[in-house]
Every structure is written in C-alpha cells, then in structure tokens.
Amino acid sequence: MTAPCPSLRELSAYLDGEVSPGVRAALEAHLSACSGCRTRLTELGAVGAMVRAHVEARAERADLSGFAARVLARLEPYRPSFSERLRVSWEEWRTHRPGLLVGAVGLATAGLALLLLVPGQAADVSERSGAMVRSVSTDEQAHVAPVVLKTENGDAIIWLVDHPDRPSLSIGNDASVPEVTPPSQPRPKAGEL
Amino acid sequence: MTAAARSAILGSLLLASGAVAQPAAVSLVVEVVQASNEGTGVDAGLERMREQFAKSGITYRSYHRLSRDQLKLAQGKPSEVKLPNGKTGTLTLVSVKGSTAQVSVSLPPLQTVATLGHEGSVYLQAGPHAGGVLILVLTPAGT
Numbered sequence: 001m002t003a004p005c006p007s008l009r010e011l012s013a014y015l016d017g018e019v020s021p022g023v024r025a026a027l028e029a030h031l032s033a034c035s036g037c038r039t040r041l042t043e044l045g046a047v048g049a050m051v052r053a054h055v056e057a058r059a060e061r062a063d064l065s066g067f068a069a070r071v072l073a074r075l076e077p078y079r080p081s082f083s084e085r086l087r088v089s090w091e092e093w094r095t096h097r098p099g100l101l102v103g104a105v106g107l108a109t110a111g112l113a114l115l116l117l118v119p120g121q122a123a124d125v126s127e128r129s130g131a132m133v134r135s136v137s138t139d140e141q142a143h144v145a146p147v148v149l150k151t152e153n154g155d156a157i158i159w160l161v162d163h164p165d166r167p168s169l170s171i172g173n174d175a176s177v178p179e180v181t182p183p184s185q186p187r188p189k190a191g192e193l
Numbered sequence: 194m195t196a197a198a199r200s201a202i203l204g205s206l207l208l209a210s211g212a213v214a215q216p217a218a219v220s221l222v223v224e225v226v227q228a229s230n231e232g233t234g235v236d237a238g239l240e241r242m243r244e245q246f247a248k249s250g251i252t253y254r255s256y257h258r259l260s261r262d263q264l265k266l267a268q269g270k271p272s273e274v275k276l277p278n279g280k281t282g283t284l285t286l287v288s289v290k291g292s293t294a295q296v297s298v299s300l301p302p303l304q305t306v307a308t309l310g311h312e313g314s315v316y317l318q319a320g321p322h323a324g325g326v327l328i329l330v331l332t333p334a335g336t
Binding site: 130131132133134135136137138139141142144146149151152153154155156157158159160 | 241245246248249250251295301302303304305306307308309310312313314315316317318331
C-alpha cells in the first residue's frame with residue numbers, strides 16, 4: 001500500500017530540513033516510489049532557488065546608506081523615571097561597588113556629623129582670611145598713592161608712596177583689592193612721605 | 194485685660210523692639226606706632242609687626258608704641274583718633290556681618306574701608322613724625 005502524496009507544505013518543510021527524522025524517512029520512502037512527487041519537489045526547489053536569487057539581487061541593489069540612522073531616528077529614547085534611575089543606580093552600586101557604597105555613606109555621615117557637632121568650622125572662612133581691604137583711595141590733591149600689602153599672617157598694610165605724576169590713585173572698589181607687590185624702586189623711606 | 198496689663202505688654206514689646214533695632218557695635222584696639230631708622234629697639238608686642246613689615250619690603254630699625262586704646266565703634270557713629278603729628282583719624286563702623294565688621298577709616302589724604310574678622314590687623318601709614326613715620330594699627334579686640 002502506498003502512502004498518500006505529501007502536501008506542498010510538507011515538501012517545502014522537507015526541503016528546508018524542518019521535518020523530524022521519522023517524517024523524513026517516510027517522505028523519502030514515498031519519493032522513491034512516486035515520480036510525481038519527485039517532480040513537484042524539484043520544481044519546489046527550483047522556485048525556492050529563484051525566489052532566493054531574486055531577493056538577494058534586490059537586496060544588493062537596495063540603497064541601505066543611512067538605514068541605521070533612519071532606524072535610530074524612529075526610535076523613541078527611553079527615559080526612566082527618577083525613582084527608577086535611583087533604584088537602578090542603587091542596585092548597581094550595591095551589586096558591583098559595595099565597598100565604595102559603604103565608604104561614601106561613611107563619608108557623608110562623617111561630614112554631616114562634623115557640620116552638626118562643630119558649628120562654624122566651615123562657615124568662618126572669612127575670619128581665617130584675616131583683615132581684608134575693601135577699598136582704598138587718596139585725596140585728589142595728594143601726590144601720593146596707596147599700596148595695599150597682604151602679609152602671610154592675614155594682616156593688611158596700607159602704605160603711601162610718592163606719585164608725582166598722578167595726584168591720586170585708587171586701588172580696588174567695593175569688591176576687592178588686588179594684592180600689590182611693593183614697588184622695588186624707590187622703597188618708601190622713613191620720614192620721606 | 195486691665196489698662197495696666199496692656200501698658201506692661203506694650204512696654205515689653207517696645208523694649209524688645211528696641212533691643213532688636215539696637216545698632217551693632219565692635220571693639221577695636223587702636224595703636225599708634227612710630228617706626229624710624231633713627232635709633233633702635235622694638236617695643237614689646239611689636240616684633241611681629243616689624244617682621245611682617247620687613248617681609249613686605251618696609252624696613253625700619255625701631256618700632257615704638259606711642260599709644261594703645263580700646264575703642265568701641267557703634268554703627269554710624271564716627272570715632273576720632275588724634276595722632277601726635279596733628280592728623281586725625283576718623284573710624285566709622287559701616288556694617289557687621291556675622292563675625293566680621295566693615296570699618297571705614299578716613300586719615301587724610303587716605304580713605305579706606307577694611308573688613309576685620311577675628312584675626313589680622315590693618316596697618317595704615319599715618320604720615321611723618323619726628324624723623325620717622327606714624328602707623329595706625331587697627332586690631333579686633335580679643336585677638
């Protein structure tokens with residue numbers, strides 16, 4: 001008794017190698033005895049080859065320049081919420097950098113404790129910077145000019161030097177006064193001003 | 194509420210507002226120092242000043258303190274400092290912010306505004322005197 005002829009779908013699956021070993025054996029037994037099915041299988045294989053050749057030819061002719069850019073342009077960027085970003089960051093740190101995480105938490109705690117327990121340590125920078133000259137000037141008629149010297153101890157020296165060319169020279173304004181090195185020639189001398 | 198109670202409360206409020214509105218004040222130590230190349234000697238407490246001046250390029254052989262006073266500056270009320278060379282320095286407290294005070298100093302021909310904190314002094318040249326030069330030293334009291 002001869003088995004019934006397989007359908008085109010079954011022959012196509014056979015050609016593509018998508019059938020189980022049992023089905024393959026049964027199909028091959030049938031094909032060996034049925035010339036009609038062998039012809040259909042040959043034609044099916046030829047059609048498949050033609051289709052593949054046609055598709056490949058079209059693909060070769062296709063202009064794919066900028067394809068990736070066009071695809072990327074159509075993608076909408078994924079913007080996770082703040083809580084999600086926080087959760088992901090936390091998981092990353094906890095999983096991959098547990099030591100750094102412990103260190104960071106420790107540092108933050110220490111800094112907070114320092115701020116709370118030692119008030120004024122961070123805020124009193126101006127006190128440590130010593131005296132600061134905000135503005136200095138001389139009268140219009142005076143033939144001397146002020147020079148501001150900042151010492152390493154935080155003191156400020158305001159000295160007057162002879163300045164015959166310009167009756168008055170103002171240094172700085174409300175903002176700050178630049179540090180001025182004392183003029184090397186001539187040095188101010190006692191009693192000459 | 195009785196009239197007496199109302200008066201007491203009103204008085205307390207006025208006193209409280211007066212305390213809040215009281216102008217700021219700071220205490221300064223004001224020294225007048227004569228620096229000179231005639232003679233030698235540095236008065237006690239002026240060694241640091243001489244050292245700082247020398248490092249800044251101002252060298253004198255002697256430093257003598259002519260006066261030392263503690264001055265309480267109230268905001269907006271000028272205080273005068275008479276100098277032995279006839280000059281007068283006028284100090285005015287401009288403002289107090291936190292623990293720093295802005296002080297205006299008029300010492301003709303010089304006008305300056307300086308900020309003083311807990312540290313540091315301001316040295317102002319105050320003109321010639323007796324073969325040397327006078328220096329007005331302003332230091333926050335308690336330094």
